[in-house]
Amino acid sequence: MQDLRSLTYTELEKFIIDIGEARFRAGQIFSWLHQKGAMCFDDMTNLSKPLKEKLSAISYISRAHIEEKYVSKLDGTVKYLIGFDDGECVETVIMRYHHGITACISSQVGCRMGCRFCASTIGGKKRDLLSGEIILQLILAQNDIGERISNIVMMGIGEPLDNFENVKRFLINVNDERGLNIGYRHISLSTCGVVPGIDELSKMNIPITLSISLHAPNDEIRSTTMPVNNRWPISELLAACKRYQAVTTRRISFEYAMIDGVNDSTENARELARRLGGIMCHVNLIPVNNVAERDYKKSNADTIKRFIKALEDAGIVATVRRELGSDISASCGQLRQKRLV
Numbered sequence: 001m002q003d004l005r006s007l008t009y010t011e012l013e014k015f016i017i018d019i020g021e022a023r024f025r026a027g028q029i030f031s032w033l034h035q036k037g038a039m040c041f042d043d044m045t046n047l048s049k050p051l052k053e054k055l056s057a058i059s060y061i062s063r064a065h066i067e068e069k070y071v072s073k074l075d076g077t078v079k080y081l082i083g084f085d086d087g088e089c090v091e092t093v094i095m096r097y098h099h100g101i102t103a104c105i106s107s108q109v110g111c112r113m114g115c116r117f118c119a120s121t122i123g124g125k126k127r128d129l130l131s132g133e134i135i136l137q138l139i140l141a142q143n144d145i146g147e148r149i150s151n152i153v154m155m156g157i158g159e160p161l162d163n164f165e166n167v168k169r170f171l172i173n174v175n176d177e178r179g180l181n182i183g184y185r186h187i188s189l190s191t192c193g194v195v196p197g198i199d200e201l202s203k204m205n206i207p208i209t210l211s212i213s214l215h216a217p218n219d220e221i222r223s224t225t226m227p228v229n230n231r232w233p234i235s236e237l238l239a240a241c242k243r244y245q246a247v248t249t250r251r252i253s254f255e256y257a258m259i260d261g262v263n264d265s266t267e268n269a270r271e272l273a274r275r276l277g278g279i280m281c282h283v284n285l286i287p288v289n290n291v292a293e294r295d296y297k298k299s300n301a302d303t304i305k306r307f308i309k310a311l312e313d314a315g316i317v318a319t320v321r322r323e324l325g326s327d328i329s330a331s332c333g334q335l336r337q338k339r340l341v
């Protein structure tokens, strides 16, 4: 059966016309699904009973609920455990910045990419999220806090480019002015480096920010922490980034988790700067977060300073990411499936 929340506006219109209904019904239904957060056909009070019966015989509406909620005492960050009808859940995080409210959303239940420092990958991937289920995380969080979400980072559980078709529909729908209407420039998508997915994204040619989880200056180090590097080594990844940039002209953001003694030497910084030469970019350093099952340690503050200096000397702009929600395990790499908590 078709989930109506996972159709784009154009697809929904076609669906409605194909079943012999008037085109304007698509507008009503899209608004119920994407703006009002309807969870069932009965919520749609401006549709007739026969139409609702007709729709429910051939389609359904993806649903979700807030299963648990944690609020950070340190910085007001909110972490939600969002549950689906099949019992699976993902985590969604709301962060408050001076420029607005940012939601960090998940794209899969679990993850199969296997990055060694990341909690989301422990236990592998359970399933992909539908586009409607990705949207639901925003609808539920927004209704709960009672404020508009202005920015989205696809940096929660899962690898968005390992679920491309659903993520593509999500991007189209979340940007739709008849839906949540969030501008592409306010959306970042982070990938561990799924090269064909980056090329698919280039074809969409939308001005979102592409974030690359690089975390190492060379294949030797990267392959020890990120198995995806064995499939698509750094040279191929950076070539895809250049193709992406040629199409979109957007600056690329490279994420780099600073791991004590693994990837944080000044020589590592110089090598990183050499590799990134020719790409308009920004490096975001993340002191690696503690994950109970992993024994990686954060680089110390002096090492990070030296690393930034070496990057800057080589003409690369770098910043250190502020850690939010550390008291509720909401920081990068700490999100996980419920059954594993």
Ligand code: SAH
Pocket (backbone or CB within 6 Å): 115, 117, 118, 119, 154, 155, 156, 157, 158, 159, 160, 190, 191, 192, 193, 211, 212, 213, 255, 257, 286, 287, 288, 289, 290, 291, 332, 333, 334
């Ligand atoms: N799969 C995508 C989306 C996840 S984004 C990706 O890999 O980009 C989550 C970000 O947090 C990624 O940059 C990831 O590499 C990083 N991360 C994972 N574990 C971490 C940890 N323990 N400390 C700091 N960052 C971590």
